[in-house]
Amino acid sequence: MPLxxxxxxxxxxxxxxxxxxxxxxxxxxxxxxxxxxxxVDSDTHLNLDQVTAVTKEISQVIEELPVLGDSAFTLEVTSPGLDRPLTKPRHWRKNLGRLVKVTMQTGLVVEGRIGQASETTVLVDENTVSFEDIKRAALEIEFK
Known part of the structure; x- marks a missing residue:
């Protein structure tokens, strides 16, 4: 099994x-x-305390893994950045109401707010979009 x-x-x-x-x-x-x-991601937004807690748990497990032996390692635990692509239905549900830019397989670009999201489609403003038809989708950064 790969490392x-x-x-x-x-x-x-x-x-x-x-x-x-x-x-x-x-x-x-x-x-x-x-x-x-x-x-690491969650259905809600992760805060620093949550990331710190899960880092400690992960570190303990990794230190005991025989596959690493005595190898020196650095562990970095983070949450996904705002620029990460939305690729799973839970990514969409987590970001309901946020501004998104969707590039379709056809090249058409749809921008709008994320509405309802099911396991197969998402509502972007008034457009129902099938996940199969999405080439790339990412949140747009908004300044208030």
Missing amino acids: NEEISAAIRPIIEATGNYLEELTITTAGKVKILTVI
Whole structure:
């Protein structure tokens, strides 16, 4: 099993026990040190205290993994950035009412506020959009 899959399998239950999701795990190398970047998300917005708590839990599990042996590693745990693509129905539900820019497979661009989201479609202003028809979608940053 590849290293990232083995680590993901070990930390996913810990993350889910805190009510969050493992969004992504990447492993890079800087010299002799492995850098493990864990992106954690939730159905609500994560705050710094929540990220800190889940970091401690993840760190304890990773330190005990035999697959890393005595390898030095740096653990970085973060929440997804505003620029991350919306790729799953829960991403859309989490951001109801937010401004989004959707590029369709056809090249058409739809901008508007996120309305209802099901497992297969989302309402962007007055447009019902099928997830299958979306090429890329991301939140637009708004300044108030």
